[in-house]
Amino acid sequence: MDQNSGTPPTADTEMDKVFEPASYEQKWQRYWTEQKIFELPPEGEGPTFCIMIPPPNVTGKLHIGHALQSALQDLLTRWRRMQGYRALWLPGTDHAGIATQLMVERQLESEGSSRLELGREAFLERVWAWKENFQGNIRHQLDLLGASCDWSRERFTLDEGLSEAVAEAFVRLYEEGLIYRGEYIVNWSPKLNTAISDLEVEMKEVRGKLYHLEYPVEGSDETVVVATTRPETMLGDTGIAFHPEDERYQHLLEKAAILPLVGRRLRFVADEVVDQEFGTGLVKVTPFHDPNDFEMGQRHGLDSVQVIGRDGHMTAAAGEEFAGLDRFEARRKIIERLREEGVLIRVEDHLHNVGHSQRSGEPVEPLVSTQWFCNVSSMADRALNAVKDGELQLIPDSWNKTWEHWLSNIRPWCISRQLWWGHRIPAWYAPDGEVVVARSEEEAKRLSGRDDLRQDEDVLDTWFSSGLWPFSTLGWPRDTADFRSFYPTDVLITGYDILFFWVARMVMSGLHFTDRLPFSAVHLTGLVRDAEGQKMSKTRGNTVDPLDLIEEYGADALRFTLCILDSPGRDIPLDPERMAGYRGFCNKIWNAARYALSRVGDAEVQESLDHEELAAPERWILSRLDATAEQVNAKLEIFRFDEACSLLYHFFWGELCDWYLEFTKPALGAGGEAGDAPRPRVGEVVLTVLDRSLRLLHPVMPYLTEEVWQRLPGYQKVQPTSIALAPFPDGKAGWRDEVVEEQVAALTELISRVRNLRQELGVGSKDAVRVEVSSETPGMDAFLEEQRPLLAFLCRLEEVAVAPAESEGEREDRLVARDRVSGVELVVVAPKKDLGEAERQRLEKDLAKVEGAIASTEKRLSNESFLAKAPDSVVAGARAQLQELEERRLQLKASLEG
RNA sequence: GGGAGGUUAGCUCAGUUGGUUAGAGCACCUGCCUUACACGCAGGGGGUCGUGGGUUCGAGUCCCCCACCUCCCACCA
Numbered sequence: 001m002d003q004n005s006g007t008p009p010t011a012d013t014e015m016d017k018v019f020e021p022a023s024y025e026q027k028w029q030r031y032w033t034e035q036k037i038f039e040l041p042p043e044g045e046g047p048t049f050c051i052m053i054p055p056p057n058v059t060g061k062l063h064i065g066h067a068l069q070s071a072l073q074d075l076l077t078r079w080r081r082m083q084g085y086r087a088l089w090l091p092g093t094d095h096a097g098i099a100t101q102l103m104v105e106r107q108l109e110s111e112g113s114s115r116l117e118l119g120r121e122a123f124l125e126r127v128w129a130w131k132e133n134f135q136g137n138i139r140h141q142l143d144l145l146g147a148s149c150d151w152s153r154e155r156f157t158l159d160e161g162l163s164e165a166v167a168e169a170f171v172r173l174y175e176e177g178l179i180y181r182g183e184y185i186v187n188w189s190p191k192l193n194t195a196i197s198d199l200e201v202e203m204k205e206v207r208g209k210l211y212h213l214e215y216p217v218e219g220s221d222e223t224v225v226v227a228t229t230r231p232e233t234m235l236g237d238t239g240i241a242f243h244p245e246d247e248r249y250q251h252l253l254e255k256a257a258i259l260p261l262v263g264r265r266l267r268f269v270a271d272e273v274v275d276q277e278f279g280t281g282l283v284k285v286t287p288f289h290d291p292n293d294f295e296m297g298q299r300h301g302l303d304s305v306q307v308i309g310r311d312g313h314m315t316a317a318a319g320e321e322f323a324g325l326d327r328f329e330a331r332r333k334i335i336e337r338l339r340e341e342g343v344l345i346r347v348e349d350h351l352h353n354v355g356h357s358q359r360s361g362e363p364v365e366p367l368v369s370t371q372w373f374c375n376v377s378s379m380a381d382r383a384l385n386a387v388k389d390g391e392l393q394l395i396p397d398s399w400n401k402t403w404e405h406w407l408s409n410i411r412p413w414c415i416s417r418q419l420w421w422g423h424r425i426p427a428w429y430a431p432d433g434e435v436v437v438a439r440s441e442e443e444a445k446r447l448s449g450r451d452d453l454r455q456d457e458d459v460l461d462t463w464f465s466s467g468l469w470p471f472s473t474l475g476w477p478r479d480t481a482d483f484r485s486f487y488p489t490d491v492l493i494t495g496y497d498i499l500f501f502w503v504a505r506m507v508m509s510g511l512h513f514t515d516r517l518p519f520s521a522v523h524l525t526g527l528v529r530d531a532e533g534q535k536m537s538k539t540r541g542n543t544v545d546p547l548d549l550i551e552e553y554g555a556d557a558l559r560f561t562l563c564i565l566d567s568p569g570r571d572i573p574l575d576p577e578r579m580a581g582y583r584g585f586c587n588k589i590w591n592a593a594r595y596a597l598s599r600v601g602d603a604e605v606q607e608s609l610d611h612e613e614l615a616a617p618e619r620w621i622l623s624r625l626d627a628t629a630e631q632v633n634a635k636l637e638i639f640r641f642d643e644a645c646s647l648l649y650h651f652f653w654g655e656l657c658d659w660y661l662e663f664t665k666p667a668l669g670a671g672g673e674a675g676d677a678p679r680p681r682v683g684e685v686v687l688t689v690l691d692r693s694l695r696l697l698h699p700v701m702p703y704l705t706e707e708v709w710q711r712l713p714g715y716q717k718v719q720p721t722s723i724a725l726a727p728f729p730d731g732k733a734g735w736r737d738e739v740v741e742e743q744v745a746a747l748t749e750l751i752s753r754v755r756n757l758r759q760e761l762g763v764g765s766k767d768a769v770r771v772e773v774s775s776e777t778p779g780m781d782a783f784l785e786e787q788r789p790l791l792a793f794l795c796r797l798e799e800v801a802v803a804p805a806e807s808e809g810e811r812e813d814r815l816v817a818r819d820r821v822s823g824v825e826l827v828v829v830a831p832k833k834d835l836g837e838a839e840r841q842r843l844e845k846d847l848a849k850v851e852g853a854i855a856s857t858e859k860r861l862s863n864e865s866f867l868a869k870a871p872d873s874v875v876a877g878a879r880a881q882l883q884e885l886e887e888r889r890l891q892l893k894a895s896l897e898g
Numbered sequence: 899g900g901g902a903g904g905u906u907a908g909c910u911c912a913g914u915u916g917g918u919u920a921g922a923g924c925a926c927c928u929g930c931c932u933u934a935c936a937c938g939c940a941g942g943g944g945g946u947c948g949u950g951g952g953u954u955c956g957a958g959u960c961c962c963c964c965a966c967c968u969c970c971c972a973c974c975a
Contacts, residue, residue, distance in 0.1 A: 018937070203972080210975085228975060241975095275974050283975050292973045353972085366973095398902060402970070405901070409971085496970090531910070533968090564923095565911080569903065571968090573910050577924050584937040595934030646912075646922080661934080670933075752941095759941050765930080796932085842942080853919060866955040874917050874956090881918045 015597065015711070019590035021554030024707045029143050037724055038148045040088055042481045049080035049087040050486040052470050053149065054494040054502070055157060057096035058134045059103050062141045064528045064536065064574065065495060067546035071559040071700075072493050072525065072566060072641055074147050078699035079636055081148070082728035088486055090473055091142065091149035093135050095158040097462040098192060098359050101421040104130050120420050127421050131156075144547065146555050146702040148724065153482070155473040157465040158423065165472035166465045167426045167439045169513060174437040178375050179415070181427070181435065185294035186371055186414050187364045189357040190312030194418035195371050197461060198411065199501055201355040201364050210350035211335065213284070213343050215240070215257040218265065224257055225345065227279035229352060231338065232331040234259065235318045236307035237266055239285035241296055244270040246281050260343040261334075262319065269300040288368050308365055327365065372416040372425060372458070379508035380407040386507060386517055393521040395639055396568040399499065406500055415461045422459030429454050467505035470518035489519045491639070496524040523639045525566060531575035549579065556701035557583040563700050564645035585649060586704050589697070592657050593708045596686045599668040603683030604714030605691045611735055615679040616783060617663040617790070620744040621689055622735035624655050630731025632696055648697055656693060659748055661686070666793050687712055692729045743783045746822035747791070753821045754795045754828060760843060760895055761817060762833035768798035772807055772827040780824065817894060820887040840896065847892040850885055857882045
C-alpha cells in the first residue's frame, strides 16, 4: 500500500449548514479499503465474531431486501469489531443455477442464438463472463451501502474451494446411503426442461373444471363414473381405485374397466388414499403422471404409461390422434372426443390448487424420471431437535412451529437438475452401467480401475451448495485456520422466505458434516414493502432501488431507517417520508457537531472525565450517555436493532440536542444576553459526549459518524485511524448519577411547564415574566438556585426567584399562576392579558379532563381492595398524582377566571 | 384442511414481567428565520387500543369466543 494514502482524508473544510452525504461517503469507503480495516489476518488474538452473508444471486443487482439485511449484518459486525472482537463478515455470491442460466439464455435468444447451438462448453464460458460482470456490481453496491465485509475472503459457490466441498459432501452422503439414484415421480418443469424440488413448486388456486367420465366395465352392462380435472391424462390410465371399505364397489375387485378411446383394460384396486365422499368414490389411476397414482401404482403393481413428454407435448404412446399436441391443446381435443363418444357425462366448475413452477410460472407436470435424491430425514431430526432444545434460536420464535412442521414432514429431496450451469454431479457411468461416485474424474478412474467413464450430464440443485455455505466458505473440508477460528459462525440474518430453501438445509448439513450448528441464532427479517404496505414487485411498479435511495437520502439515513423499522415478526413498510425524517436526524447530528466545533475553543475530546468537578448539566448528560450506552448494548445483544436505534435517536435528539446543548449555550457564550455563566470544562464535555455518541451511532451510520468524528479535536487519542476501530461505549464509564438525573428531570419539566403556562396565559415572548420556585425535596432549592441562569435563558424570563421570603402578590395589571411540577411549587407572575376564545376553550376542555382524572383517582383511592392489595408504591403514586391534579385544577381555574 | 402473524392517532408502526393522564415518525393547527440545524425551534389538537365475554384492586398487555386482513404449509382426483 502506498504510504501516503494512509493519511486519513480528514476534512478540515468548513462544515456546510446542511450535510451532504455524497461529498464524503465514497471518500471514506475508499479509505477503509486502503487501510484494510475490515481485513483480518489469518491468526489473531481475542474472541471472534462471524457472519456469513446470504450470498446474493450473481444474476442481478441488490434490491432493497438485500440493503436491509446488509444494514443489519454490518451493524452487528461493526458493533462487535468496536467491542474488540475479531469480527468477520464474509461476502460472496451464489451461482443461482436456474436463474442465471435463464438470464444468459435470454441474452442468447436476443442474439438469435441458443444454448444448444453454442454447446455446453461455449455456453458455460458465456455464463462465466456474465458472472464476472455482475459479481463486480454486487461488490460495488455493498461498498456504497458502507458494508464492512472482508473482501479478501470473498467466495463464490462455484469457485474451486466450494466445488471441492460440494463433491466431498456428495460423496460422503452417497457412501452413507443418503444419496441415491432412482426412478420416481418428480415435479417436472416443461419450460425449464428440468426436474425441480417440492419447494420450487408453488400451489396456485385455479378455476378449473371437473370432468365426469363414464367407463364401461368389462363383460357386463355396468359402467363406472370417475371424475378428473385433467382428462388428457386418461390416455395413461392403467387402473381405477376405490376405498377398501367402500361397499359399493367390492364386487368390482376381480374385474376390469375398458378405457374409452384406447381400449386398455383398467384393473380395479382398493386403496386407502381414496376418499369415499369425493365424487363417486372412484378414482382413475395414472401412475406416470400423478404423485398419488404413482404410489398407488407401486402398491398394486399397475402398469405405467407415459403420455406426456418432458417438453409438455403428448407422446407417441398417447396414440396418433394426439401425439405431438401440447398438453393443454390435447385436453381440449380429448374433451371433444370424449363428448362425441358419450363418455363425458358431466362437467362442473371446480376450484382447486395446481402446482406451478415457481421460477417459470407454468403448471408443473408430474412425471416419472431417473434422478438423484437425498434422503434427509435423519438430518431433519437433528435440525428439529436443535430448535426444540433451544440450541438454535429462531428470531422471532413464532417460526418454531413452522420449522417443526416442515422438518417432520420432509420427503426426499430431488437434487439433480437437467441444466448446464452448476456443480456437475460427481458420478461417472461405464458403458456396462457401472456407477462410480467420486470426488473427481481421477478418483473415479482409480476407484473403478477403468477409463471408459462418462460423467453424469446433470448438475446439482443450487441449494445443495448454498447449504454448505457457512463452512465451505471457511475452507471445509480442509482444516484451515479460518475454519478453526470462525466456525461455527454467530448469527444468520436473512429473510423468512428462504427459511426452508436455505436455512434448514444449512442447519442439516452443518450438523451432519461438522457435527455442530453452523450458527446459534437466526434473525429472520420481514419483507420490505412500500409505504402502503404493498409487496414490492416489478409488475406493480413500486420497487425502489437502494442506490437511488442512497443518492437521495444518503446511505446512513437509508441504513438507519431500515434498522429502526426492523421489528421482529413484521414486514417493513418503507415510507420515503419517514426516511426523509431520518435524513433530518443525520442533519441534526451534523449540526450538533457544527455548533460544538464553533463554540468549544481549544477544548479536546477526553478519554476520561472526573465528573466530581463538573456542574449538574454536565453530570446529567454524562449520566444519560452512560445509561444509553448500556441499554443500546443490551438491545443489540438480543438483536433488537429497532429498539437500539430508537434509544440512540431519542438520546441524541431528545436529550443531547434539545436539552443539553441548550444548557451549554449560556456557558459557551451562545446565549446572547443571558450568556456569561461559566461552568467548568463544558467544552470538553460537549466534545466527549459527541465522541461517544458518534461511536454509539457508528455501526448504523458509518459514513456520517466517521466524517464528523475525525473533525473532533483530539479524536486521535481515542483511535488514530478510524472510528470503526474505536471502542464501543459500554455504559461503564462510571458516570451514572441518579440524583442529578432526578434533579435535571425536574428542571426540564419545570421549563416545559413554564413555557406552556406562558402560552396558556397569553403572555408574549417579549413580556417580562417573573418565576418563583421552591421545593421541599432535599437539595432541590440549592440545585434550582444554581440553575437560575438556565431557567431564565430557556424560558426567556426577566427574573427567577428561588424560595423567596415573600411572594410577589397579585395586582391590577398582572396575574399570578401557581402550579406544582415534580414536587416543585411554581409561581408565574406575568402581565395580565385577555385570553383568546380558542385558548379559553382549550383550557375548559383541559379542566374537564383534569376533573375527570381527579374523580377516577379519588374513586380508586377510596376502594378498600385497592388500598389493601396494590403495592404501596402504586398507592403512593396515586396519592401524589391526585395532589398534582388538584394543583393543576386550581391553576386552570385561576387562568380561566383571569 | 392445518399453522403463523396482524387489527393501537388521518397514515405507517412501537408498547418491556398487567400499575399514574397509551408513545414515535409523518401529516395537521398556533407562534417563531431565538447567530448549530426551517432536513429547524417552542407550544398544541387528535386514540372508548377490531367485537363480545372472563380473570384481577387494576387489562392495550393474561384467558376464551367471534369478525376481518396477510402470509406459509397441504397428494381430495
